[in-house]
Amino acid sequence: MNTAEIFNFPVPVVALTEPRVADLEDGFTRIANExxxxxxxxxxxxxxxxxxxxxxxxxxxxxxxxxxxxxxQISGxxxxxxxxxxxxxxALVKRGIFIQTGRAVGINKVIGEWSTSPQKGKEKDAYPKEVSLPESGNKRLPESGNDTYPNQANTKDKHTKEKKDNSNKTNKSPKxxxxxxxxxxxxxxxxxxxxxxxxxxxxxLKKPIKSQQTxxxxxxxxxxxxxxxHLPEEIINQSIANGWQGLFEPKSAKQQPRQQSRVTENFAGKDYGTTEIPEWARD
Incomplete structure (x- = not known):
């Protein structure tokens, strides 16, 4: 005999569902604006x-x-x-924002009793009034904590550091x-x-004159x-115009203009002597 197996596939829901909208009719929580x-x-x-x-x-x-x-409940x-x-x-109870009585908790409506949250880095840490020092100096600090505690431990590092500090102080040159x-x-x-x-x-030029010698x-x-x-302003202006850092003397000195003297010679008044004519030229 031939038998057939029937499979029932789920039918998709094609109907549109309306989005849920919050409404006061479903309940509300009343709280003072303040x-x-x-x-x-x-x-x-x-x-x-x-x-x-x-x-x-x-x-x-x-x-x-x-x-x-x-x-x-709160976690849910x-x-x-x-x-x-x-x-x-x-933390809210500690700051006074919540009031807890037994297992019941509620909001403190007296806002003036709320404590402000401390800022980061300004929390007060509890420090012990007495601190035990290591074996090198087993003494206790004063209770006030305002006095300085002298380091009376005699160590090699201490003497070396003090000697170095003193030498640095004496070698400092005055400004x-x-x-x-x-x-x-x-x-x-x-x-x-x-x-x-x-x-x-x-x-x-970031090259100021720093000494009288310069x-x-x-x-x-x-x-x-x-x-x-050469005029001084010419030397200075030449260095500024060329972007030089120093002053430079010209290679050659300025030549003064020569004055040409005109001399008029009296050739007629000069005595040149007598010249004899040779015999072959007399005839």
Whole structure:
């Protein structure tokens, strides 16, 4: 006999489903605006804020001031692990944001009793009043903690360090006073404005004049150039125009223009003597 096996495949649902819309008719949680604004300014962490909303939903959502809300219930609403929910709830109780009576917990509506969250890096750590030092100096610090504790342990490193510090203090040289080339004494033939232009140019080149010796050598070079017929401003302007860092004496001195003297000779007034005519030319 021939038998046939029938397979029933699932029929897809083609009917459109309407999206679910939140509506007040399905229930709502009433909270004072002042309380909601205080929560936003409280600086809560993400876990603490979610736990606050979960407790608010389980209390104010049922018109209750407080109720027993287990960590598993909070975890089901927030998706946070139960032990982390417990830690966040304990932190809110410690700050006064939650009021816990036995197993019941609720929101503290007296906002003035909330404590602010400490800023990072400013938490106060508990330091012991008495600290035991190692064997090299087994003494205790004062209770106030404000006095300095002298290190009385005699070690080789201590003596070496003190000797090194003392030697560094004695070898320090005094700071040198900055030199201003504009205050240098200039000769009468050198204009102060021309010299100031040269000083400013050197400063712009990041090569300032730092000593009186440099000023003296520059003045001596300008003096030699002046005696050779070159003006000091010409030497300085030449270096500035060419972008030179120093002053340079020209290779050749300026030649003074020669004055041509015109002499008129009196050839008629000169005595040239007598010339005898040879015999062969007399006839």
């Amino acid at each position: 309380l909601l604004e205080a929560v936003m300014l409280a600086g809560l962490s993400q876990h603490q804020l979610l736990v606050f909303m979960a407790v608010m939903r389980k209390t104010y959502g049922f018109n209750k001031k407080s109720d027993w809300v287990s960590n598993e 609403l927030t998706g946070i692990l139960p032990h982390k929910c417990s830690a966040a709830k304990s 040198s006073v900055s030199f201003d080339p504009n205050n240098a004494e200039l000769p009468e033939w050198l204009s102060a404005s021309v010299w100031a232009a040269w000083v400013s140019y050197r400063r712009d 000023v003296t050598q520059a003045i001596n070079l300008l003096d030699r150039c002046r005696l050779s017929g």
